Amino acid sequence: xxxxxxxxxxxxxxxxxxxxxxxxxxxxxxxxxxxxxxxxxxxxxxxxxxxxxxxxxxxxxxxxxxxxxxxxxxxxxxxxxxxxxxxxxxxxxxxxxxxxxxxxxxxxxxxxxxxxxxxxxxxxxxxxxxxxxxxxxxxxxxxxxxxxxxxxxxxxxxxxxxxxxxxxxxxxxxxxxxxxxxxxxxxxxxxxxxxxxxxxxxxxxxxxxxxxxxxxxxxxxxxxxxxxxxxxxxxxxxxxxxxxxxxxxxxxxxxxxxxxxxxxxxxxxxxxxxxxxxxxxxxxxxxxxxxxxxxxxxxxxxxxxxxxxxxxxxxxxxxxxxxxxxxxxxxxxxxxxxxxxxxxxxxxxxxxxxxxxxxxxxxxxxxxxxxxxxxxxxxxxxxxxxxxxxxxxxxxxxxxxxxxxxxxxxxxx
Numbered sequence: 114x115x116x117x118x119x120x121x122x123x124x125x126x127x128x129x130x131x132x133x134x135x136x137x138x139x140x141x142x143x144x145x146x147x148x149x150x151x152x153x154x155x156x157x158x159x160x161x162x163x164x165x166x167x168x169x170x171x172x173x174x175x176x177x178x179x180x181x182x183x184x185x186x187x188x189x190x191x192x193x194x195x196x197x198x199x200x201x202x203x204x205x206x207x208x209x210x211x212x213x214x215x216x217x218x219x220x221x222x223x224x225x226x227x228x229x230x231x232x233x234x235x236x237x238x239x240x241x242x243x244x245x246x247x248x249x250x251x252x253x254x255x256x257x258x259x260x261x262x263x264x265x266x267x268x269x270x271x272x273x274x275x276x277x278x279x280x281x282x283x284x285x286x287x288x289x290x291x292x293x294x295x296x297x298x299x300x301x302x303x304x305x306x307x308x309x310x311x312x313x314x315x316x317x318x319x320x321x322x323x324x325x326x327x328x329x330x331x332x333x334x335x336x337x338x339x340x341x342x343x344x345x346x347x348x349x350x351x352x353x354x355x356x357x358x359x360x361x362x363x364x365x366x367x368x369x370x371x372x373x374x375x376x377x378x379x380x381x382x383x384x385x386x387x388x389x390x391x392x393x394x395x396x397x398x399x400x401x402x403x404x405x406x407x408x409x410x411x412x413x414x415x416x417x418x419x420x421x422x423x424x425x426x427x428x429x430x431x432x433x434x435x436x437x438x439x440x441x442x443x444x445x446x447x448x449x450x451x452x453x454x455x456x457x458x459x460x461x462x463x464x465x466x467x468x469x470x471x472x473x474x475x476x477x478x479x480x481x482x483x484x485x486x487x488x489x490x491x492x493x494x495x496x497x498x499x500x501x502x503x504x505x506x507x508x509x510x511x512x513x514x515x516x517x518x519x520x521x522x523x524x525x526x
Contacts, residue, residue: 114240114249116295116385117151118375119144120159120340121359123199125172127164128433129463133361134171135429139395140360141179144374147390148187151376154243156183156190159340159357160197160257160299167201177208184215189243196221196256197299197340198315220254223262223276231262231276233283240295248289250335250379253280255298257341269322273300277329293335293379300324304349305342305356310366314342326354336377336385344370345389353377353384361394365435365463368398399432399460406437406468409447416454426459434460440467442503445511469503491519 122140126133148156163172184190194217196202206221213219224232238252255276263272277296284290301307301316303325308314316322326349331337337354344367345358357375362368373392377385401407401415416436422428436451448465455462489497495515499507507515 114155114242114293114379115151115153116155116157116336116338116377116379117144117148117153117390118157118159118297118336118338118355118357118377119360120157120299120338120357121161121197121343121363122158122176123161123164123359123361123363124176125164125168126361126363128363131433131461131463134175136361136395137172137175139429140392141175143392144360145179145182145186147374148183148190151390152187152243153376154189154191154249155240155252156192157252157295157297157338158192158194159297159338160195161199161340161359162194162197162205163200165199165201166204180212180217181215184217187243189241190216191238191240191243192217193238193252193254193297194219195254195297195299195340198257200257202256218254220256223256223258231279233276233279234286236280237284237287239287239289248292250293250295251284251287251289253277253284253294253296253298255280255296255300257299269300270324270328273298273324274329281330293381294333295336295338295377295379295385296331296334297338297340299340301341302326302339302348302356306344306346307342308344308364308366311364313364313366335379335383336387338375338377343367345373345375351384352387355387360392362398365398365400365433368400395430396461397432398435400435400437402437406439406466408439409444412436412438413450413454416451416458419455419458419460421457422459428459428461431459431461434462436462436465438465438467439469440503441469442505442508443467443511445514471504492516 124137162176180192196205202221206219209219218238220236224235226232236254238254239248240250240252241247242249258272258276263275267275301322303323307316335353339356342356343359343363345356347355355375358370358372360372362370371391372394373390376388376390379385401412492512492515496507
């Protein structure tokens with residue numbers, strides 16, 4: 114049995130004010146080509162299909178159009194979809210009965226019976242050889258679990274362990290017990306390499322949502338498809354337990370990540386053989402300078418060397434641009450000069466990051482409690498922030514501009 118594993122599409126995502134519909138369409142076309150050439154028995158989508166619980170209609174249409182095309186192009190293809198932390202679980206689950214007619218099995222909400230007991234059997238999905246009725250494997254589908262999905266007082270670790278034990282017990286009662294086991298789940302595994310710079314995965318502060326794989330009963334699984342972490346990687350030193358990573362970078366902190374999908378081939382009594390199928394996103398991430406930061410005038414010269422847009426040229430493949438400037442004291446005119454230099458360049462400008470020298474001695478952090486803020490004027494607060502950010506006193510000219518802005522805000526309409 115052959116499985117394609119992908120996750121963390123984040124359909125509907127907006128990257129620094131830039132819509133990403135063209136990028137997602139490019140990825141889904143590529144994935145359709147992969148499915149057509151590889152002819153897998155199953156496709157696992159391990160959560161975060163959408164970027165928000167209430168995605169735009171265009172994103173939903175893109176997703177459902179893809180599912181119909183995939184199941185039509187690959188005869189007998191089965192698709193298993195679970196909800197991630199970004200997804201609206203109930204919304205994703207809503208068309209499950211209709212999608213099931215097309216061999217698409219969605220598990221978003223953890224359902225309970227009249228007695229409040231979890232229906233674990235719903236999370237055990239038989240996988241057939243795509244050209245026959247022969248069941249070749251079982252898939253245990255574990256969506257992103259929230260505290261209401263496991264006993265009160267349990268940690269994320271205890272909750273995942275309890276839920277997986279329940280699903281494993283249901284699999285053991287299945288008439289297909291004995292075939293290879295696979296799983297698709299969405300959680301943060303201890304030891305996984307994350308994006309620590311920009312926290313694009315939305316992890317719980319302090320790692321309280323971490324799950325230690327060594328404490329889960331995964332020894333007998335042929336393949337475990339994980340979602341949530343955006344960097345493609347194996348977990349716990351096991352090739353058959355891995356994150357596929359996101360198909361698109363979700364922040365500049367993910368510059369340098371490799372993207373694609375995993376292809377796992379199952380054989381009875383052995384871990385899956387895994388291949389990584391690389392994908393090149395439509396829009397790369399670009400930083401000026403490539404490393405570190407540049408002085409303002411040097412950065413403007415680098416921007417002036419960027420290629421110019423040609424008339425009538427589509428901008429779909431233009432790179433996203435991040436600029437990093439060294440400034441100990443802000444220059445109010447710099448951003449205007451920067452926008453003038455960017456005019457007509459074949460890039461999607463995203464942001465300018467200002468980098469200041471670290472002070473020689475550390476200062477105590479300002480008190481931003483409500484009581485303290487009530488004792489200071491807006492200008493004093495701005496001066497505090499300026500001093501903390503630039504390690505210098507706010508210039509008189511900027512103080513005057515700030516006071517003028519405050520007066521304009523308070524002036525009656």
